[in-house]
Amino acid sequence: MATLTAGSGNLLAKLDQATFDAKFNRRPFTIGHDLSDHPLFSLPRLIELSQRLPERKVEYNSGELPVSQDPHSTPRNGLSIADTIRRIEECRSWMVLKNVELDQEYGDLLNSCLAEVRQFSDHVSPGMKHQAGFIFISSPGSVTPYHIDPENNFLLQIRGQKFVYMFPQHDREILTEENLEAFFTGAHRNLPFEEWYNARSEKFELNPGDGLHFPVAAPHWVQNGPEVSISFSITFQTKDSADRKSLHRLNKQLRKFGLRPSNVGASPWRDRAKLAVVNGIRAAKAAVGKHDDK
Ligand SMILES: [Fe+2]
DSSP states (O other): OOEEOTTSSOSEESEEHHHHHHHTTTSOOEEEESOTTOGGGSHHHHHHHHHHSOGGGEEEEESOOOSSOOGGGOOOOSSOHHHHHHTTTTSOEEEEEOOGGGSHHHHHHHHHHHHHHHHHHHHHSOOOEEEEEEEEEEOTTOEEEEEOOSSEEEEEEEESOEEEEEOOTTOTTTSOHHHHHHHHTTOOSBOOOOGGGGGGOEEEEEOTTEEEEEOTTOOEEEEEOSSOEEEEEEEEEOHHHHHHHHHHHHHHHHHHTTOOOOOTTTOHHHHHHHHHHHHHHHHHHHHTTOOOOO
8 A cells, every 4th residue: 555654755744545545535634744844935935926926816815704704795904915924923814825836836846746646646536637736824813714615625734823624525404505506606615604513523733744635615614823824735626526516517507497406426327417418518519619617
C-alpha cells in the first residue's frame, strides 16, 4: 500500500491509499504537509501576489461575521487589498486570493502538491482536472460563514490555527437537493444555518503542518484561533465531481418542468441515464457550434 511520509522530499505527508479509498470525496480526513516555512506564504510575498493577480481574483471583507451570513450584506472592511494584508493582525478581516496558479511560482507549487495527491486520488476517482489554488489570509478570531464549495479540496494550514466545523455531504436534512441545484447553477456559496445543525458537525483543529480533506459540497464553517491565519487550499475536479455537477444542473431543469427527479447518487443507473442525456445535449450543441461551460 502506497504511503508518503514527511522528510522524504515530499511536500505532503500522511497520505495513504486505504484512507483515500475509504473516504476521498465522501468523508473529511486529515493529512500533513511541509509548507509552513515556505517563503511564498510570507506576508510581503502575499502582498506582491495580491498586486499581480487580477482584482476580481481577490475577495475580502470584515472577518467579524455570524456563522449564518447573507452574502448580499457582507460588510466590507474599508481598506485596500494591500493594506488589508499589511494590517491583517488588527484589521479584523478575511481575504481569499483566488486561482493563485495564474502566478507561475504559486502554480508550480500547486501542481507539485496535487501531483502527490493524484497518486492516491486517481485510484478512487480518476481524471484530475481544473486544478486551482486559493490562499486564505485572515485576522485573529475571524469567522468564515457556513457554506459549500464545488471542488475536491485539501486545506493546508500554513500559519495560525483554525477550527473547521464540517457537516456530512449527504445529510439532506441540512443540505437539500434544491440547495445543491441552486449552488451548481450559480447561487452564492453561503447557506442559511440553524443552531441544531451543530450537533451533526465534526470539529477539526488545524495547526501549521496540518491539512484537511473537504469532500465536494460538504457544508462547513470556520473559526480562526487567536493569531493571524494563512491557509493554502489545493483543489481540483475529477470526472466524478464534474458528473455530479452536471446531474444537479439537469435535475434543476427537470424540476422546472414539474418533474421530481431522483436525488443525485440515489440510483446509479438513473444517474448514468441522465448523464447520457447531458452528454447528448453537449454533443448536439458542439455540432452546431455552441459552447458549453462544463
Ligand atoms: Fe470553504
